[in-house]
Amino acid sequence: VPVHTLLNLDEFEELATKKISKKAWAYYYSAADDKITKRLNTEVFRSILLRPRVFIDCTECNLDTALLENQVSLPIYVSPAAQARLGHPSGEAGIAEACSSMGALQIISNSASMTPEQIVANATPDQVFGWQLYVNEDRSKSEAMIARVNKLHAIKFIALTLDTPVMGKREDDQRFGNVIDELTEQSSPESFKNREKQAFAGMDPSLTWTETLAWLAKHTALPVVLKGIQTHEDAYIASLYRPQVKGVILSNHGGRSLDTSPPAVHTLLEIRKYCPDVFDKIEVWMDGGVRRGTDVVKALCLGAKGVGIGRPPLWGLAAGGVDGVKRTLQILADETKTCMRLLGVQRVEQLGMQHINSRLAEGQ
Ligand code: FNR
Numbered sequence: 001v002p003v004h005t006l007l008n009l010d011e012f013e014e015l016a017t018k019k020i021s022k023k024a025w026a027y028y029y030s031a032a033d034d035k036i037t038k039r040l041n042t043e044v045f046r047s048i049l050l051r052p053r054v055f056i057d058c059t060e061c062n063l064d065t066a067l068l069e070n071q072v073s074l075p076i077y078v079s080p081a082a083q084a085r086l087g088h089p090s091g092e093a094g095i096a097e098a099c100s101s102m103g104a105l106q107i108i109s110n111s112a113s114m115t116p117e118q119i120v121a122n123a124t125p126d127q128v129f130g131w132q133l134y135v136n137e138d139r140s141k142s143e144a145m146i147a148r149v150n151k152l153h154a155i156k157f158i159a160l161t162l163d164t165p166v167m168g169k170r171e172d173d174q175r176f177g178n179v180i181d182e183l184t185e186q187s188s189p190e191s192f193k194n195r196e197k198q199a200f201a202g203m204d205p206s207l208t209w210t211e212t213l214a215w216l217a218k219h220t221a222l223p224v225v226l227k228g229i230q231t232h233e234d235a236y237i238a239s240l241y242r243p244q245v246k247g248v249i250l251s252n253h254g255g256r257s258l259d260t261s262p263p264a265v266h267t268l269l270e271i272r273k274y275c276p277d278v279f280d281k282i283e284v285w286m287d288g289g290v291r292r293g294t295d296v297v298k299a300l301c302l303g304a305k306g307v308g309i310g311r312p313p314l315w316g317l318a319a320g321g322v323d324g325v326k327r328t329l330q331i332l333a334d335e336t337k338t339c340m341r342l343l344g345v346q347r348v349e350q351l352g353m354q355h356i357n358s359r360l361a362e363g364q
Pocket of ligand 1 (some may be wrong): 043112314
């Protein structure tokens, strides 16, 4: 099946599922326990309705925006997801190539199947990356990685993931065999193999606000975005750590960590209600369950500046390599544009609460 015949992101998941091993599928698909949060991530968007306005010239419409002051062509970015080479040999570098052609930002996983140097090697001059960090129990290992990342000018920030002090219970992975050991055999070069094992085995569960951020400040001047924020309280505390902390990513790790934790839409609504100033102080991004342009628009209306996709680029890559990821991003971008035009909006910054009815979602 050629990828240009696929029409939406779900069709990419379907095709990828047929193409990759059961083990690889399980690793990408799986989520914690009963997958209630994973399901809710997509379902919550259905409980928000759009409010289109008419008689507004929408001949022109573009998705240009800035993420942490970096110009990008899309408010949609690629969330950090481990092990892209499980699905296709071009791996994270293939995703980078697709992002470059679309002007999209990519966050590289700490547990990527290629080194950050390899992933940014063919970056175009204006291409923007973040690098995601899991702090290792042996801090010297994380420090060595951060030192390497500091030298890569395409990498503009560090996304520190906080929602996984321990791994959630993922039964699909248990059922089909844990891929982690196998992955380390596929990965290269040698130094990476060791890092990979540690990235999974050595996540430090003892992190705390002041100590960990002070430690990180000692090792990098890059701005920090805290990933895995799930309450308005933590979004507010994060905003107190400006200017080092420049943003938060509202995320439940695609439902892979704590089942029945809230979808980012709920957290966006909480922040609007209890501490709306947070939106002015730091950038609020979100991910989880975004599969349609209408989902992207709804998140933007609620105050998100960036909207991340985790599984879709992996399915896109597994289904059709670099072209599969390009088409995945293109479909989502086109759907987002169509939605904006039908709402009577020409630019991303114009989207706001006036364009949605979130009463049903607020009741949840
Ligand atoms: C992830 N995610 C993730 N997050 C992170 O901070 N570091 C990582 O290494 C990974 N690895 C990873 C692997 C796989 C296979 C998946 C599916 C997810 C979480 C990811 O960044 C993001 O939060 C979610 O995937 C978003 O949800 P959707 O778009 O997959 O529904």
